[in-house]
Amino acid sequence: xxxxxxxPCCCQYEFPGKESxxxxxxxxxxxxxxxxxxxxxxxxxxxxxxxEAREHSGKAExxxxxxxxxxxxxxxxxxxxxxxxxx
Numbered sequence: 001x002x003x004x005x006x007x008p009c010c011c012q013y014e015f016p017g018k019e020s021x022x023x024x025x026x027x028x029x030x031x032x033x034x035x036x037x038x039x040x041x042x043x044x045x046x047x048x049x050x051x052e053a054r055e056h057s058g059k060a061e062x063x064x065x066x067x068x069x070x071x072x073x074x075x076x077x078x079x080x081x082x083x084x085x086x087x
Contacts, residue, residue, distance in 0.1 A: 008036050008050055010057045021045070027057050 007013040009029040015022050019033040032045035039050035046053065 007031070008039075009053045027053065029053055029057075 003018070004014040004016060005018045007015060007024050007027075007029060008031075009024060009027055013024050013026070015024075015031045018031075019036075020031050023030045030045040032050075034044050035041050035046060035050040039054075042049045042052075048056065
């Protein structure tokens with residue numbers, strides 16, 4: 001039985017097994033053993049090198065986190081103004 005392993009790009013998604021050639025749904029990263037061994041290698045299964053993809057996934061994660069926090073603050077402000085009393 002193959003052991004799951006973390007995506008080398010984002011470290012959050014789990015592939016079903018090492019060198020599975022599965023594709024990470026969110027970032028479209030293919031589990032490529034060549035790029036895992038040579039993280040600056042461009043081409044093959046993925047357009048970006050593993051190091052470039054890691055940089056992009058980190059930026060995307062920070063953007064989503066920031067956008068989500070903005071949405072939460074906006075919704076909370078709306079809820080607070082709708083309350084019949086002050087907290």
